[in-house]
Amino acid sequence: MISLGKVAVLSVLQTEAEEISLLExxxxxxxxxxxxxxxxxxxAKIFAAVETAAKREGFIGSHYREEHALYHSILEAYQGICRGNAGLGNVLRxxxxxxxxxxxxxAAGCADDGEWIAVALYGYMGAPMKGFEHEVLGLGMNPI
Known part of the structure; x- marks a missing residue:
C-alpha cells in the first residue's frame, strides 16, 4: 500500500525514470x-517557492485552512532538514x-479521514562552499 507521505518522500528521492511509474x-x-x-x-525563499508552486498548480485555493495546512507541512519538513529550530542564512548554511x-x-482508500497535504524536502545543506554539504530529508503532513 502506498500512502501520502510515502509518495511525497519517494517523489523527491527517485530519478526521472523511476518517477514516471510512481506518478502513474x-x-x-x-x-x-x-x-x-x-x-x-x-x-523564506524556500517557503515561498513551495507555497507559490502549490498555489500555481492548484493544490490549495485561497481558503485559510488550506493555506494553513500547507504552511505547517512546509514548516515540519523544514524543521526536519534543519534538525530542529535552526535556520539558514543567519548561521551561514x-x-x-x-x-x-x-x-x-x-492512505489510499481512507476517504473518511478527509484530504491531507504533504511536503517533502530532500537535498544538500551545509556551509556555503562546494564540498562542505551533506544530505538532508524532511517530511510534513497536515489535514486540510
Missing part, C-alpha cells in the same frame, strides 16, 4: 503530485533542495 501509480490512487527544486541561504507536494487521502 499515485494518480491512479487519487493523489495529486508536484515536484520542484529550490536553493537558497534564506528560509545554504540548501539545494528538491521538494514535492502531494494532496489526497492520508
Amino acid at each position: 501509480q499515485s494518480l491512479a490512487l487519487g493523489y495529486k503530485v508536484y515536484k520542484g527544486k529550490v536553493g537558497s541561504m534564506d528560509s 545554504s540548501a539545494g533542495l528538491l521538494y514535492s507536494i502531494v494532496r489526497g487521502t492520508r
Whole structure:
C-alpha cells in the first residue's frame, strides 16, 4: 500500500525514470503530485517557492485552512532538514533542495479521514562552499 507521505518522500528521492511509474501509480490512487527544486541561504525563499508552486498548480485555493495546512507541512519538513529550530542564512548554511507536494487521502482508500497535504524536502545543506554539504530529508503532513 502506498500512502501520502510515502509518495511525497519517494517523489523527491527517485530519478526521472523511476518517477514516471510512481506518478502513474499515485494518480491512479487519487493523489495529486508536484515536484520542484529550490536553493537558497534564506528560509523564506524556500517557503515561498513551495507555497507559490502549490498555489500555481492548484493544490490549495485561497481558503485559510488550506493555506494553513500547507504552511505547517512546509514548516515540519523544514524543521526536519534543519534538525530542529535552526535556520539558514543567519548561521551561514545554504540548501539545494528538491521538494514535492502531494494532496489526497492520508492512505489510499481512507476517504473518511478527509484530504491531507504533504511536503517533502530532500537535498544538500551545509556551509556555503562546494564540498562542505551533506544530505538532508524532511517530511510534513497536515489535514486540510
